[in-house]
Amino acid sequence: MEGIRSERTRLAVAGARSVVLGLGRQSRTDVARGGIFLALLLLAVTIGLLGLALLLIDAVVDGSGRFGIDLFTKKASSLPSRAGFQDAILGTLWVIGGVIVFCLPIGVGAAIYLEEYAAKGRWWNQLVEVNIQNLAAVPSIVYGILGLAFIVRGPLDLGFIVLAASLTLTLLVLPTVIIAAREAIRAVPDSIRQGSLALGATRWQTIRSQILPAAVPGVMTGVILAISRAIGESAPLLLLGAATFVTANPTSPLTDGYTTLPVQIFNFFARAQDDYIELAAAGIIVMLIVLLAMNSFAIWLRNRYEHSW
Amino acid sequence: MRWQQPEAASRESAPSVEQLVNARHRKPSSRPGTSLSSRLEAPSRRYGEMAIQGVLASCAAISIVTTTAIIISLLGPSLSFFGEVPIDDFLFGTEWSPALLPQKFGVLPIVVGTLSVTLWGLLFAVPIGLLSAIYLSEYAPPRVRKVIKPMLEVLAGIPTVAIGFFAFSFITPALQDLWPGFLGEEPNIFNALAAALAVGLLIVPIIASISEDAMSSVPAGLRDGAYALGANRMRVALRVVFPAALSGIVASIVLGVSRAVGETMVVLMAAGATPNLTFNPVESIEAMTAYIAITGTGDIATGTLEYDTIFAVGLVLFVITLAMNLVSIRLVRRYREVYE
Numbered sequence: 001m002e003g004i005r006s007e008r009t010r011l012a013v014a015g016a017r018s019v020v021l022g023l024g025r026q027s028r029t030d031v032a033r034g035g036i037f038l039a040l041l042l043l044a045v046t047i048g049l050l051g052l053a054l055l056l057i058d059a060v061v062d063g064s065g066r067f068g069i070d071l072f073t074k075k076a077s078s079l080p081s082r083a084g085f086q087d088a089i090l091g092t093l094w095v096i097g098g099v100i101v102f103c104l105p106i107g108v109g110a111a112i113y114l115e116e117y118a119a120k121g122r123w124w125n126q127l128v129e130v131n132i133q134n135l136a137a138v139p140s141i142v143y144g145i146l147g148l149a150f151i152v153r154g155p156l157d158l159g160f161i162v163l164a165a166s167l168t169l170t171l172l173v174l175p176t177v178i179i180a181a182r183e184a185i186r187a188v189p190d191s192i193r194q195g196s197l198a199l200g201a202t203r204w205q206t207i208r209s210q211i212l213p214a215a216v217p218g219v220m221t222g223v224i225l226a227i228s229r230a231i232g233e234s235a236p237l238l239l240l241g242a243a244t245f246v247t248a249n250p251t252s253p254l255t256d257g258y259t260t261l262p263v264q265i266f267n268f269f270a271r272a273q274d275d276y277i278e279l280a281a282a283g284i285i286v287m288l289i290v291l292l293a294m295n296s297f298a299i300w301l302r303n304r305y306e307h308s309w
Numbered sequence: 310m311r312w313q314q315p316e317a318a319s320r321e322s323a324p325s326v327e328q329l330v331n332a333r334h335r336k337p338s339s340r341p342g343t344s345l346s347s348r349l350e351a352p353s354r355r356y357g358e359m360a361i362q363g364v365l366a367s368c369a370a371i372s373i374v375t376t377t378a379i380i381i382s383l384l385g386p387s388l389s390f391f392g393e394v395p396i397d398d399f400l401f402g403t404e405w406s407p408a409l410l411p412q413k414f415g416v417l418p419i420v421v422g423t424l425s426v427t428l429w430g431l432l433f434a435v436p437i438g439l440l441s442a443i444y445l446s447e448y449a450p451p452r453v454r455k456v457i458k459p460m461l462e463v464l465a466g467i468p469t470v471a472i473g474f475f476a477f478s479f480i481t482p483a484l485q486d487l488w489p490g491f492l493g494e495e496p497n498i499f500n501a502l503a504a505a506l507a508v509g510l511l512i513v514p515i516i517a518s519i520s521e522d523a524m525s526s527v528p529a530g531l532r533d534g535a536y537a538l539g540a541n542r543m544r545v546a547l548r549v550v551f552p553a554a555l556s557g558i559v560a561s562i563v564l565g566v567s568r569a570v571g572e573t574m575v576v577l578m579a580a581g582a583t584p585n586l587t588f589n590p591v592e593s594i595e596a597m598t599a600y601i602a603i604t605g606t607g608d609i610a611t612g613t614l615e616y617d618t619i620f621a622v623g624l625v626l627f628v629i630t631l632a633m634n635l636v637s638i639r640l641v642r643r644y645r646e647v648y649e
Contacts, residue, residue: 034543041448044440045457048517051510052464058479059471109368117362118369130638132372137564137634138627139571141598142379145623148605149382171375178372204361225466232468235573235598239605239619262470269474269578277478284471295466299459 059288063281071282076247076264080275085283088264090249091162091242092231095260098166098253099173099230100223106170107177107226108212108219114178115185116207136175143172144236152240160241162253165260168236173226180222184215217305224298228291234262243267261287383627386620393614399621405584405595407604407618414618416625418584422501422594423626426576427569429505429590430512434569435562437509438516442558445517446524447546458518465514473578476507481579494591499581502590507575512565519564523557523644524550556647560640567633571626573598597622 074084110132118125147168151158158164188211196206212219237243242263250256259267261283268280391399394414402415441461445454480503481496488495496502527550535549551558581593582603601619609616 030541030543034541037543037546038448041440041444044437045444047437048441048464048510048513049457049460051513052460052467054479055467055472055475055510058475062478106368106371109365110372113362113365113369117365128369128372130635131376133638134631134634135372135375137567137571137630137637138379139573139598139630141571141573141601142383142623142627142630144605145601145620146375146379146382149386149620150378153611154382174375175372178369202355202358204358228466232466232470234468234470235577235602238602243606262468265470265474266574266578269470269477280474281478284474287468288471291466291468292463295463299462 056288059281059284063278063283063285066278066282067285071286075249076245076259076267080268080273080279083268083276083279085261085264085286087246087249088259088261088283089286091258092260092262094162094250094253094258095165095169096227096231098163099169100227102166102170103174103177103226104223107174107223108181110174110178111181111185111219112207112212115182116203116211132175132178136179139235140172140233141235141239143168144239146171147236148239160244160257161255162250162258165237165240165242165258166253168240169230169233172233172236173230176226176229177223180225181215181219184218184222185211187218188214217301221298221302224294224301228294228298231294232262232287232291234260234266237263238266379627383620383624386617387624390614390617390621393617403586405600407615412614416597416622418586419595419597419600419622420625421586421588422580422584423570423576423596423598425501425588425590425594426505426508426572426580426596427566428588429502430508430569431562431566433506433509434512434516434565438513438561438565439520439558441513441517442520442524442561443546443551445521447542447550461514461517464510465518467511469511469572469574470578472507472511473504473575476503476575476579480506496591497581497593499579499583499593500591501580501594504576504580504596505590507579508569508572511572511575512568515568516561516565519561519641520554520558523554523561523641526557526644527553554644556640557644560637560644563633563637563640567630567637570633571598571630573602577602597626601626 071084072086072089074082075087076085077083114125114128118128120126147164150156151164151167152160156164156167158167192210192214193206196210197203201209234242237260241257242259243266244257244259245267246257246259248256250258265280265283265287268276268283399414399416401417402413403417404413404415405418406413445457449457481498481500484496484500484503531549531553532545535545540548576596577599580596580599582595582599583593584600585592585594587594601622604615605619
């Protein structure tokens, strides 16, 4: 066998091997650069997560002195030691209750229309689509201006009441709900629609008894995330009368002044006294606990019911 | 046998829902003689179905109504404002003091305040967001991804009032303590830099998640091709995936800018309320959104010139963010069309 390997063949094999080895092995500078790059990537991720951690720790350190049952049993007061968040928490519940009532049917309805009925190529459907994507990124304070000009005053003229806040926040989170619900509906495979239609179901029967049940987990995830955004929202409410000093719990969505948890946190913060700032931090802890619980539930829901068809 | 049919052919031959439903409403005369088609015909016009479609369409139309209402509510008072204050003086004036006599309505100081926070915030958020996206899309093992992505989502869901509080009670004191002398004067108690860092923290998840989405949708074939030519991971990420996902990456940054420009609570709580025509990050400034919030909270009589400034500033804000959003929507569409 040795005889077959002429000098020329041996040279060719050696040359090929060195080419292959050279390709496989990287130069030392390349390896070093790759290592530095990976270190940079890890550093970036760490900084992002560190920011989150510091934010949580800062709120707990500043607010733990006032964190307790008092926050839920006391209302706003001009004495910091007597003040709590009861009226603000109830105000948030009233406002958010309204948001759920309005945004769930409207958001899901719009999503069903856009996914199941609208002809994709038509210009008005494309207009609606771009419009919704833009509305999702309009600054929240602009919604506050809209609420002030159209709902509190102007055409609807409701005044500074809970209902006005609910309506404004509904408009604010509606695009988020629609986008999430559309994605959930889109994930239901066409074969299910066709099977149902082939069995003689009408379009609406197909949607009601096949598509919506299959899309419920995705829709719920989107709705929970949207609601948690509405709970934490404060900028538009500043323009809608939530910043006025109230010391009574709201009793009706139609007549009463109100404040909400994030707005009250801002109010206490803006008084710029140490006692009130501590109270504001305690309020932030309450708000973050509620929101983290809701977010985790939404993420759990998504992972639990996420199926690939 | 299903597998004997090429995938593409079977997809083409499957009728869409649209066709199936249209087939139900076809007149029997269009297919003379077939008893099947007349049996498929609905016995009535199905007015209930039509009514439901109408209700659903009106839900979708609410979004158009919202945009129209926003534009009307901004334009109306703005027009009466520009009747009193010439539009040149408003857009190019360098002094802003609507509440004090003599009133000055030059919007530039608060526009620059907003831009300063946005600029410094982006300098922090763009590198952090993009590097995180590259890590998540190209390097992270699936298990690590599964932990980090939800954490970024949690960060995106933190209310802005909490982030503003963090900026005032942690970032500003930390900056003042750690401020190196050679940079000059240390930051004011209200300063643009703390607000910018906090706003940056707010938009890191936006940039990271949209860019990661764009990078993940770059087809594996492009990566494999580069690896086969001997490129290492860093080269593949920077020279292949990054350029291929560029439209999505730019879209994420533009959306981040739009979010930073519109952010209210953080600038209100950490940056101050002093209209100040400067990009110097250690000074106290006033942003457009903070002006609207402060003025709108106070008790101002409707119809006064000062009340109308809320809407004029709101209009400027809306136009800036609208332009950003449309650019971003366009770019996202482009990469979706190319790779999906």
